[in-house]
Amino acid sequence: MEGASVDHLAHERIRAEFDVEAMKIAWAGSKHAVDVADRMARLVASDPVFKKDNRMMLGRKELFKNTLRKAAHAWRRINELRLTEEEASMLRIFVDEPGYVDLHWGMFVPAIKGQGTDEQQKKWLPLAYKMQIIGCYAQTELGHGSNVQGLETTATFDPKTDEFIIHSPTLTSSKWWPGGLGKISTHAVVYARLITDGKDHGINGFIVQLRSLDDHSPLPGIVVGDIGTKFGNGAYNTMDNGVLRFDHVRIPRNQMLMRVSQVTREGKFVQSDVPRQLLYGTMVYVRQTIVSDASKALSRAVCIAVRYSAVRRQFGSQDGCPETQVIDYKTQQSRLFPLLASAYAFRFVGEWLKWLYRDVTERLQANDFSTLPEAHACTAGLKSLTTSVTAIASLTYTVCNLSITVFQSCLIHYVETVLLKEAWALTEVLGMALKNVENYVVAMDIFVAVGFLSYLLSMFLPALTKEIMLFCFCSCNSSLSLCAAEDWLKPSVILEAFEARAIRLAVNCAKNISKFPSQEEGFSELSADLLEVAIAHCQLIIVSKFIDKVKEDIQGHGVKELLQILCNVYALSLVHKHLGDFISTGYITPKQGALANEQLRFLYAQVRPNAVALVDAFNYTDHYLGSILGRYDGNVYPKLYEEAWKDPLNDTVVPDGYHEYVRPLLKQKFTVSRM
Amino acid sequence: MEGASVDHLAHERIRAEFDVEAMKIAWAGSKHAVDVADRMARLVASDPVFKKDNRMMLGRKELFKNTLRKAAHAWRRINELRLTEEEASMLRIFVDEPGYVDLHWGMFVPAIKGQGTDEQQKKWLPLAYKMQIIGCYAQTELGHGSNVQGLETTATFDPKTDEFIIHSPTLTSSKWWPGGLGKISTHAVVYARLITDGKDHGINGFIVQLRSLDDHSPLPGIVVGDIGTKFGNGAYNTMDNGVLRFDHVRIPRNQMLMRVSQVTREGKFVQSDVPRQLLYGTMVYVRQTIVSDASKALSRAVCIAVRYSAVRRQFGSQDGCPETQVIDYKTQQSRLFPLLASAYAFRFVGEWLKWLYRDVTERLQANDFSTLPEAHACTAGLKSLTTSVTAIASLTYTVCNLSITVFQSCLIHYVETVLLKEAWALTEVLGMALKNVENYVVAMDIFVAVGFLSYLLSMFLPALTKEIMLFCFCSCNSSLSLCAAEDWLKPSVILEAFEARAIRLAVNCAKNISKFPSQEEGFSELSADLLEVAIAHCQLIIVSKFIDKVKEDIQGHGVKELLQILCNVYALSLVHKHLGDFISTGYITPKQGALANEQLRFLYAQVRPNAVALVDAFNYTDHYLGSILGRYDGNVYPKLYEEAWKDPLNDTVVPDGYHEYVRPLLKQKFTVSRM
Ligand SMILES: Cc1cc2nc3c(=O)[nH]c(=O)nc-3n(C[C@H](O)[C@H](O)[C@H](O)COP(=O)(O)OP(=O)(O)OC[C@H]3O[C@@H](n4cnc5c(N)ncnc54)[C@H](O)[C@@H]3O)c2cc1C
Ligand SMILES: Cc1cc2nc3c(=O)[nH]c(=O)nc-3n(C[C@H](O)[C@H](O)[C@H](O)COP(=O)(O)OP(=O)(O)OC[C@H]3O[C@@H](n4cnc5c(N)ncnc54)[C@H](O)[C@@H]3O)c2cc1C
Ligand SMILES: [Ca+2]
Known part of the structure; x- marks a missing residue:
């Protein structure tokens, strides 16, 4: 696959009793699928902007900034090369870094497609497709996960202004976890209890703008931020899983996703004849x-x-x-x-x-x-x-x-x-x-x-x-x-x-x-x-x-x-x-x-x-695997050794802190313990 | 246990059908054990130097330096308070941060105790007990883990100078993983193949000085460093797991651990009558x-x-x-x-x-x-x-x-x-x-x-x-x-x-x-x-x-x-x-x-x-648990919410990178994609 160096696993590959190229097709589904994946994987692997091997060493902020850079670069390449949807999504897979784009394409767009009316789709999807807006999927709350019916955020219809008032009545109603929400999304599909005329109609989805398209500052009534560093060096720390609170935020009535249920100008709640199962x-x-x-x-x-x-x-x-x-x-x-x-x-x-x-x-x-x-x-x-x-x-x-x-x-x-x-x-x-x-x-x-x-x-x-x-x-x-x-x-x-x-x-x-x-x-x-x-x-x-x-x-x-x-x-x-x-x-x-x-x-x-x-039939590049132990050529030991020296801790021979915290100890400034 | 705030789990505690204080004793083994653990846990929890909650946010270098600080502080407290061995080891448990001290006390000292002769113990243990030297346990090599008999590092006896020559003949013979080795240890028990007069006598342990006690620089012939950042924010990244290579490093004959086997002045290999099983x-x-x-x-x-x-x-x-x-x-x-x-x-x-x-x-x-x-x-x-x-x-x-x-x-x-x-x-x-x-x-x-x-x-x-x-x-x-x-x-x-x-x-x-x-x-x-x-x-x-x-x-x-x-x-x-x-x-x-x-x-x-x-009968402090979800008082949600805002990513409302990588995208500087 890559490079021209010695293949330490050649003796293994010779032993195979089947046609690996044909197996690649069986795995990927078709020759076409193999080709697209192959082209996209190489494109990513050969582009220095998509380097992954420094991820472990970056602090949260640098890591996050680097993800923004990769996302922007990927988008530029997708456009420059006029990639198809299939190619673009493959490219994103091989960039292999969780980021706000995943939620934009993977949750925000499908939610509008699935739950929006034709007009809503016509209005919002082109903006989303061009990334003139960036969206996320804000369902989970601090106190409510699996039990979606228990969500507390409210969307109360105000017939006077023909608006919904989105509000977080309690601490546990804070949206909590949505990816892309913390720092980047300009919009969200927000799930909230629909209330008209004092009556609770259960959970519905609403398109809510969160941040200014001019200077990215949160709109009035909105408190939004990142939920903090997560376990695992990097990986999900490239994602801005977020927290969000609403203080009586107003949105036009037509931003409720109305494919299945509607609220009329008069505030009447109507179920459409589209079967609810379609929501599945x-x-x-x-x-x-x-x-x-x-x-x-x-x-x-x-x-x-x-x-x-x-x-x-x-x-x-x-x-x-x-x-x-x-x-x-x-x-x-x-x-x-x-x-x-x-x-x-x-x-x-x-x-x-x-x-x-x-x-x-x-x-x-x-x-x-x-x-x-x-x-x-x-x-x-x-x-x-x-x-x-x-x-x-x-x-x-x-x-x-x-x-x-x-x-x-x-x-x-x-x-x-x-x-x-x-x-x-x-x-x-x-x-x-x-x-x-x-x-x-x-x-x-x-x-x-x-x-x-x-x-x-x-x-x-x-x-x-x-x-x-x-x-x-x-x-x-x-x-x-x-x-x-x-x-x-x-x-x-x-x-x-x-x-x-x-x-x-x-x-x-x-x-x-x-x-x-x-x-x-x-x-x-x-x-x-x-x-x-x-x-x-x-x-x-x-x-x-x-x-x-x-x-x-x-x-x-x-x-x-x-x-x-x-x-x-x-x-x-x-x-x-x-x-x-x-x-x-x-x-x-x-x-x-x-x-x-x-x-x-x-x-x-x-x-x-x-x-x-x-x-091998999975056809993964070394870049995608991102593992020294899993290298295609099996040249594990020299690479492990080489990589070690790049750690920040090896910047100096004598580590920071030696003079303050180790030398005094060795020089026995303390009295002898009773041990 | 801690604080005076409302206990959100009080209704659970009332339901218990047994005496929790008595269960604490059953768990810990004795009233004495409960008391020691309790005192040490509180000592640690109340000391600001031992704070743990910022660990996720520190870069590798700061994290490591902070561990050095905690280790030095723990040692100072152990001495100031004249703690017993039992108390000191409890205190270290509650400091709860992997560090070079673990290997010093947990592997280096026991190896000398178990495999050193009486004279060797008399010479090295007091230095180790006072931490005038810091030791680690260097067994595993890049190419050799479970199979200790396969280690490649050699210790060749030179009868001319009455010394052993410690050498790393291959890349795979590099020591790899030992904790405390990377940046801190001054000494190590190194396991190597003993060779006398051209004959291989298998694996034995040797006490080797690695770094100068004056300026901490590695001694001649020694290359040593950290193996790099590991998975998991913090935890094992507070430890300097290390890599080590020897280029014909000489040590005196009496630094071979000789309780079980000896090499005489003439270079004769002798088995002592101490049964090998003792090594177990x-x-x-x-x-x-x-x-x-x-x-x-x-x-x-x-x-x-x-x-x-x-x-x-x-x-x-x-x-x-x-x-x-x-x-x-x-x-x-x-x-x-x-x-x-x-x-x-x-x-x-x-x-x-x-x-x-x-x-x-x-x-x-x-x-x-x-x-x-x-x-x-x-x-x-x-x-x-x-x-x-x-x-x-x-x-x-x-x-x-x-x-x-x-x-x-x-x-x-x-x-x-x-x-x-x-x-x-x-x-x-x-x-x-x-x-x-x-x-x-x-x-x-x-x-x-x-x-x-x-x-x-x-x-x-x-x-x-x-x-x-x-x-x-x-x-x-x-x-x-x-x-x-x-x-x-x-x-x-x-x-x-x-x-x-x-x-x-x-x-x-x-x-x-x-x-x-x-x-x-x-x-x-x-x-x-x-x-x-x-x-x-x-x-x-x-x-x-x-x-x-x-x-x-x-x-x-x-x-x-x-x-x-x-x-x-x-x-x-x-x-x-x-x-x-x-x-x-x-x-x-x-x-x-x-x-x-x-x-x-x-x-x-x-x-x-x-x-x-x-x-509750485990009697763990919130400090030791280090978990918001596991708080003794069950006051989870407000604390989760509060903590989130401390993340570096929340330092600014608009994140670093927005102007370079997000705004241009939203402002559609790119041509429209084919999607
Ligand atoms: C990496 C990551 C990304 C995420 N991204 C998003 C996002 O983009 N948008 C978004 O809205 N949300 C997001 N979430 C939140 C996700 O949807 C929730 O974590 C998920 O719905 C589970 O809810 P919970 O974590 O609150 O668990 P809970 O519902 O509180 O469940 C806790 C545990 O209780 C038990 N339990 C709960 N109910 C029952 C029951 N009826 N019977 C038996 N046992 C039960 C289960 O064992 C469960 O594990 C994300 C979460 C993660 C981890
Ligand atoms: C956090 C950490 C700290 C450490 N600290 C130290 C230290 O202070 N000092 C030190 O000297 N070392 C240290 N080590 C190294 C540790 O001792 C080795 O990881 C351990 O001995 C296992 O060896 P290995 O990792 O090379 O695995 P290997 O021996 O290479 O084993 C790899 C896998 O091969 C399989 N395998 C191997 N042999 C057999 C067999 N005969 N039969 C069947 N399957 C087999 C097993 O499934 C095994 O998981 C540390 C390691 C870690 C992870
Ligand atoms: Ca980290």
């Missing part, structure tokens, strides 16, 4: 983005970990031969390879979600909602929307959880050294998992969205019908017929096992809930169990999408074979990890579980010679 | 410290998480009532309470290890080793030493792993907000897990140290004796007789289940190993499974030590009862987590597993009213 659109979009971001973060971490594990040698040297590569240790493989497989699994499920989002959006737009009764809409096109929300909710949960696992694994295990030394990729994972998603709460959505639980509950509540009995009987009493370890390689076997586990856990849980005096009580008492059902459910989705992917027509020598292996690694490592679920629901025996584990070892052996090539 | 002493000491540090870090994180979960409210508000405290959600409890129980479990097992270390040391010192053949020594007093090493190895592994779990949990779950905003306690956990311990490698020690595996192997290799058959039969075919959820509360039931799981997993593993052509191959192929056996083994130790603790005579209303509940939470949450192990070894049935999970819910309900009081 933005949510689906945002969550799908999160899944895709998380899979990116996971693959970066895995890429670093695999390469460094191939470079790093420890123990096992005999008569002067080099030591064993740590990637050859089975313990290392059992930590790394499931995560490598997960990176691929998430990539494919993310692509599927993107497709689903487009598909659902198109189908919805084809309908004329004014003529569709809401109930009808629910069954037809909306059914798949709901499914997608569910899927996304579940997947977001799993993906974020798994990102944490890779973070954790990197932590203790293979890149022990990485973590305290260089952690860009990992910090990103962290940010990912924390941002926007309240995982547990999201997982609970599954039940709410699909009505899955009430469906199951209905099965076990007193009036059991014969059909339902039959259904339960069929799906709950069979067991897996499998005698040899190789049988675990069959997609049908894997799929059945995951299906059986998911449905039986759910059935058990529903049975237990039915024992409580009320459904609510059971639901709340057993919520931890429900969570486990949710996890089982979404792992099933991921496994089945991976299996579908492998069935597709995939080009390139060995590519399909390797994807099949990764798919099996992903599934069987989950069987091992959740063995208690699989066995206790009675579908598989302990013996069969042991066979899965045995098969897993054989699969690891098949992954091993391909491991480095499999992470 | 330092290792045991250091590992025991790590267990205790890790339990401290875990309890801090849990304290913050529990308090914030009691303050934080989300959802469930009805008719204007406040929302539900998030600690009331069962999902939250199922994440928090096992960790709370683990904090107690680790505290007690740590105390037990400390006792074991003292006991073993005393017993060893009572023997006259010059008359003891090594083989003999192995069986007698040393047997318990080996056990302790094993125990410590295993426990270190588990504790560190669990600290990561709490870190992880904090991450995604209850203190979502904490992490990116304030992470002192958590960073410490991180450092803990990464430092000194290579977890996986350590876990492998179990088998090596106890010979446990070869014991098991011998059972299944061809020559099976009748006795062994019988043993296996007895211990492997029984199963748990348990019908009601309450039966899971019996210590005997818990202990049996953990024992059966540990032994059966080991037996299965040994059986599988015996199927391989050679034992080595089996060992290496199944190392991931062996690791799981190791984990089962050390969880058994922790559970059994917790059970022992509860059996002791414990004072105070309700204290014993609460500890019993926590012990059961610890054990049953592990049964649930590792259900696959427990069921597949055939000792418990899926039904019994479900009962354990059911019982766990009842236990959570019993913990709930006591949760805040249980973390």
Whole structure:
């Protein structure tokens, strides 16, 4: 990839049993996607303004200023080169620095697109597209996160002036966390309780200007600032997550986002005939983005970990031969390879979600909602929307959880050294998992969205019908017929096992809930169990999408074979990890579980010679990875050594503070202690 | 605890069903221990020099200088107040900032104590005790971590001058990571390959002066510096982890640590009759410290998480009532309470290890080793030493792993907000897990140290004796007789289940190993499974030590009862987590597993009213916790808000960089993009 220096991992790359270029296409989705990513990644990597390696050494202010510089430069390049939307968003990905632009493009624009009327879109979107205004998404408050319905900020309609008065009545109503808010945004979509004529109509979105377009000072009645330095050198400290308070700030009535609900000139609150489910659109979009971001973060971490594990040698040297590569240790493989497989699994499920989002959006737009009764809409096109929300909710949960696992694994295990030394990729994972998603709460959505639980509950509540009995009987009493370890390689076997586990856990849980005096009580008492059902459910989705992917027509020598292996690694490592679920629901025996584990070892052996090539297929530049341990050429040690000397602490041989605080101590100015 | 302001958690504290003051004693070990900790914690908290809250805002150099200042001030106070060793080390704990002193007292001094001869101790320890020299522990090299036997630095004896020549022959032989080395230490214990007369005698320790005691400049032939900024704002950046290279540096012969091996004036290499196992002493000491540090870090994180979960409210508000405290959600409890129980479990097992270390040391010192053949020594007093090493190895592994779990949990779950905003306690956990311990490698020690595996192997290799058959039969075919959820509360039931799981997993593993052509191959192929056996083994130790603790005579209303509940939470949450192990070894049935999970819910309900009081019993000051979310008085929101404004980014309303990088963009100096 880069440079012309010696490739210390060449011996690994030669061993690959598949066509890496073809795998790049399978990973990226198309030849076109590979090309665009490749061009944008090189563009960024070769531009000195986008240098990343000094980030750890900058104070908050310099770090932040440097981010502003990068954002402006990126925008200039996007314009100069007349990049397409696809190219521009790729370029931003490779600039790889959280900043106000992410919220502008990722939340502010989609909110207006999703919740604004046609006129509102016509007015605001061109300004936003040209960045003549910069926007953020101001929902979360100091006292209110997951519970959006509990927000306290008010937007009270004043019919006299045809305005809304935006106000922060309490300390806990201060907006808190929105990215881009602290120092940069000129505008925000602010979520607030709509009040007309003394009546509370719940949460709605409003476009509010925050700062003067002339001198950037906050407008009257607005107090705004940054919430302070966050954990992790740099990363989210390049972002101005902000705090915001309103003191009776007035905005015109037409700045309420009115696609779904409106307030008339007279102050009447009206619901439009656009089905509320359409609002899910933005949510689906945002969550799908999160899944895709998380899979990116996971693959970066895995890429670093695999390469460094191939470079790093420890123990096992005999008569002067080099030591064993740590990637050859089975313990290392059992930590790394499931995560490598997960990176691929998430990539494919993310692509599927993107497709689903487009598909659902198109189908919805084809309908004329004014003529569709809401109930009808629910069954037809909306059914798949709901499914997608569910899927996304579940997947977001799993993906974020798994990102944490890779973070954790990197932590203790293979890149022990990485973590305290260089952690860009990992910090990103962290940010990912924390941002926007309240995982547990999201997982609970599954039940709410699909009505899955009430469906199951209905099965076990007193009036059991014969059909339902039959259904339960069929799906709950069979067991897996499998005698040899190789049988675990069959997609049908894997799929059945995951299906059986998911449905039986759910059935058990529903049975237990039915024992409580009320459904609510059971639901709340057993919520931890429900969570486990949710996890089982979404792992099933991921496994089945991976299996579908492998069935597709995939080009390139060995590519399909390797994807099949990764798919099996992903599934069987989950069987091992959740063995208690699989066995206790009675579908598989302990013996069969042991066979899965045995098969897993054989699969690891098949992954091993391909491991480095499999992470090469992500096609990440060294600039994007931002990790010495993960360098493409494996030339780790000289670079680590070289970098160390650049630390400010090495500016002088004798450190600042020596004369005041160390020398007196050594020269024993103190009396001898009693020790 | 501090201040006189309103206690927002008073309603929680009133609910406690036990005597918190008595629990403090149970936690700390004695009334005396509580008093010392209390005095030292207040001393630190009330001293402005020890302020911690500006750490996030300092650049590396200022941060480091500030640490030097704190260390000097602590030393001055220790001397002025004529503190005892116990008090001094408590004070250092509460200063709570990693620094060169930790390595000086924690590694340099113990290494000399453990590996130095009496004369060497007499010469060097007084200098170290008075801090007339400052030392570090320089073992790890750029290319060599866990594999100490692979170190490349050489110490070649020169009989002409009666000196050793310390040399770094390669880049990878550079010392890399030692704390305190980068900028401060005047001396180091350096580990290097001893070479006499062309012969390599393996790794030995040497006391080497690194810097001038006059002007602190590195001595001739020595290149030394800091390895650079690490991940996490502050925390380990207060430490000067260092890099060090030697170019033929000469030291007198008597600076080799010669308790175990000597080099004579003539250059002869001699092994002393002190059994090598004695060397384990330092290792045991250091590992025991790590267990205790890790339990401290875990309890801090849990304290913050529990308090914030009691303050934080989300959802469930009805008719204007406040929302539900998030600690009331069962999902939250199922994440928090096992960790709370683990904090107690680790505290007690740590105390037990400390006792074991003292006991073993005393017993060893009572023997006259010059008359003891090594083989003999192995069986007698040393047997318990080996056990302790094993125990410590295993426990270190588990504790560190669990600290990561709490870190992880904090991450995604209850203190979502904490992490990116304030992470002192958590960073410490991180450092803990990464430092000194290579977890996986350590876990492998179990088998090596106890010979446990070869014991098991011998059972299944061809020559099976009748006795062994019988043993296996007895211990492997029984199963748990348990019908009601309450039966899971019996210590005997818990202990049996953990024992059966540990032994059966080991037996299965040994059986599988015996199927391989050679034992080595089996060992290496199944190392991931062996690791799981190791984990089962050390969880058994922790559970059994917790059970022992509860059996002791414990004072105070309700204290014993609460500890019993926590012990059961610890054990049953592990049964649930590792259900696959427990069921597949055939000792418990899926039904019994479900009962354990059911019982766990009842236990959570019993913990709930006591949760805040249980973390209060750790007796941590707000200064030590260093967390706004974890404040004793629960007054979170006003303080978060207040702190935000202190960030450097809020120094000006319009940020640095606005005029260069934001205004031109808003004023549309660029041509319109194609988007
Ligand atoms: C990096 C970052 C960037 C962000 N950017 C933005 C932004 O641009 N705009 C914006 O508006 N917001 C932003 N946020 C805020 C984000 O939306 C919230 O953090 C998120 O909604 C979760 O809310 P919370 O942090 O208040 O957690 P809370 O809702 O207070 O939850 C705390 C914990 O309580 C538990 N809990 C809560 N409710 C329940 C329940 N019903 N059942 C069981 N357990 C429960 C959960 O375990 C949860 O972890 C950002 C946050 C971060 C970390
Ligand atoms: C904060 C911090 C402070 C430190 N302070 C000091 C100090 O004061 N003095 C000092 O001398 N050192 C210090 N160290 C270094 C520390 O001792 C090493 O990090 C530790 O010994 C692990 O070595 P390593 O990092 O080189 O990992 P490696 O040994 O390279 O291991 C890398 C990975 O390879 C795998 N692996 C290695 N061997 C095997 C095997 N046989 N089987 C299976 N898997 C294997 C493991 O998963 C491991 O995680 C410090 C480190 C840190 C992070
Ligand atoms: Ca920093």
